[in-house]
Amino acid sequence: xxxxxxxxxxxxxxxxxxxxxxxxxxxxxxxxxxxxxxxxxxxxxxxxxxxxxxxxxxxxxxxxxxxxxxxxxxxxxxxxxxxxxxxxxxxxxxxxxxxxxxxxxxxxxxxxxxxxxxxxxxxxxxxxxxxxxxxxxxxxxxxxxxxxxxxxxxxxxxxxxxxxxxxxxxxxxxxxxxxxxxxx
Numbered sequence: 001x002x003x004x005x006x007x008x009x010x011x012x013x014x015x016x017x018x019x020x021x022x023x024x025x026x027x028x029x030x031x032x033x034x035x036x037x038x039x040x041x042x043x044x045x046x047x048x049x050x051x052x053x054x055x056x057x058x059x060x061x062x063x064x065x066x067x068x069x070x071x072x073x074x075x076x077x078x079x080x081x082x083x084x085x086x087x088x089x090x091x092x093x094x095x096x097x098x099x100x101x102x103x104x105x106x107x108x109x110x111x112x113x114x115x116x117x118x119x120x121x122x123x124x125x126x127x128x129x130x131x132x133x134x135x136x137x138x139x140x141x142x143x144x145x146x147x148x149x150x151x152x153x154x155x156x157x158x159x160x161x162x163x164x165x166x167x168x169x170x171x172x173x174x175x176x177x178x179x180x181x182x183x184x
Contacts, residue, residue, distance in 0.1 A: 118140040
């Protein structure tokens with residue numbers, strides 16, 4: 001229902017009618033509609049992050065860390081465009097900006113996505129492929145913030161804005177900034 005209608009236009013009664021339960025049954029599980037949407041978002045984020053982790057584990061172990069990082073970023077762009085989609089991303093940003101729903105699953109630094117970036121960046125630093133005066137944890141936040149900012153730009157410039165092209169171009173700039181130049 002939330003994918004078909006604006007969040008504010010879906011009532012508890014609409015939800016209970018569609019689910020075939022009573023309002024009392026709804027309130028046994030959720031204290032409010034906001035709690036339900038927060039749970040839905042958290043579940044979706046957890047599935048997406050598990051998908052990203054599986055994707056990373058499927059990559060060949062011998063490819064350069066910079067390519068792993070860019071492959072992860074391309075995968076995220078694909079999920080944003082093809083699985084979540086513009087309409088849902090737009091709704092998520094509206095909720096984030098309005099602060100009407102608990103969106104810590106999306107924006108919390110303890111999200112698995114940050115851990116995935118951290119592990120890739122840390123590996124690149126340890127292997128001597130990347131250099132940075134910033135710790136891997138801080139770098140991971142910058143990469144996620146960049147993706148978030150570009151996906152927000154996608155939402156405000158849709159449909160003319162090519163999310164994947166822009167996120168890859170920007171990410172290549174970020175990666176180039178931490179690469180150790182091996183040509184002399």
